[in-house]
Amino acid sequence: MAPIYPAFDANKTGQLQVSPVHSIYWEECGLSSGVPIVYLHGGPGGGIEPSDRQYFDPSHYRSILFDQRGSGQSTPHASLEDNTTWHLVSDIEKLREHLGIEKWIVFGGSWGSTLALAYSEKHPDRCLGLILRGIFTLQREELEWFYQKGANFLFPDYFDAYQAVIPEEERGDMMQAYYKRLTGDNEEEKLKCAGAWSRWETATSKLLVDADYIAKSDNPKWALAFARIECHYFVNGGWMPDGQLLNEAHKIKHLPIVIIQGRYDVVCPAKTSWELYKAMGGEANTNVEYKIIGDVGHSAHEKAIEEALVDAAEKFKSIKQ
Known part of the structure; x- marks a missing residue:
């Protein structure tokens, strides 16, 4: 190798x-x-x-x-x-x-x-x-596994943080709930959601959780593009x-x-x-x-x-x- x-x-x-x-x-x-x-x-x-x-x-x-x-x-x-x-x-x-x-x-x-x-x-x-x-x-099943139910069985602690920024009554469709906020007019909420979305993905990306990799999500410019564009693609099924x-x-x-x-x-x-x-x-x-x-x-x-x-x-x- x-x-x-x-x-x-x-x-x-x-x-x-x-x-x-x-x-x-x-x-x-x-x-x-x-x-x-x-x-x-x-x-x-x-x-x-x-x-x-x-x-x-x-x-x-x-x-x-x-x-x-x-x-x-x-x-x-x-x-x-x-x-x-x-x-x-x-x-x-x-x-x-x-x-x-x-x-x-x-x-x-x-x-x-x-x-x-x-x-x-x-x-x-x-x-x-x-x-x-x-x-x-x-495929829809791939998206639901990671953003709705499936991956949370393996990373429940990080999923809780990802879920926490969404009101309980909207958690039946997490991607849609995030999309509403990532495309909304509340800039503070938009950045908070971008960070939470990005941290969920960076936390779960390696076999062993890597704090330095998660820290990428602390860059608001990177996190906003990452979360907004991902969510936009996913709610529209590509x-x-x-x-x-x-x-x-x-x-x-x-x-x-x-x-x-x-x-x-x-x-x-x-x-x-x-x-x-x-x-x-x-x-x-x-x-x-x-x-x-x-x-x-x-x-x-x-x-x-x-x-x-x-x-x-x-x-x-x-x-x-």
Whole structure:
């Protein structure tokens, strides 16, 4: 298992105007003539970090990272206007065309895996292959497990704090109750709910609760984009029929694909990644590799997950442009 690469800087950065409202921040790293690979961050609303570059050998890959609408350094911050799954899929295509890339490897974890599936199923001819982690397909049962009832059986103390900001009479639909507040006019309540929503997710993201990771939620700018955009996507079911990404997985089963899943992932339980693997043909499809990592949870920042992602990117070095 290979460690992540030492930190390195981006070669180029820019802002791409993708609509009258939205501009997305992007950066290009590594070898300018290398095999293109695009990194799709989680959330939605999470934004990219410098450490996200470190999965990709800078002497081989031309890696492209960007902040999705409303996230990170993209503008306007935390905006929900014209912000849907299909707007983001369109943005990926606009960025590919802007950078003059014909085809690329698509890399995404958690919500990034959702977006990677949505993009690749719509544009399979633009994909050289996929590296996916912590699979999330935006099915209602996945959302209810984490935000309503299921994950609370494992993290009842942190769920109590997540639930506490919502009046008892509204707790029958936590996502809707949060959405009302995260899109309301009470700025104090909006920030309080953004923090509570974000702390619930960061607290449950690793096998062992990491106080430093939870502390990300203390940044109100990050928490507001993360919570508002996530909740916006989830109450709207990603603007797709329930189960669409699994039902259309056959469109990409010819591509080389690695699926990496933490055994004890509470945020995106292994059931969904197993369903995706089976939808692509399971063991009968030699194009798809399914890897369960036994001693981790959800976060890409757990050492064994990092190493598995680097290994997948190393394996994909055999792919030609």
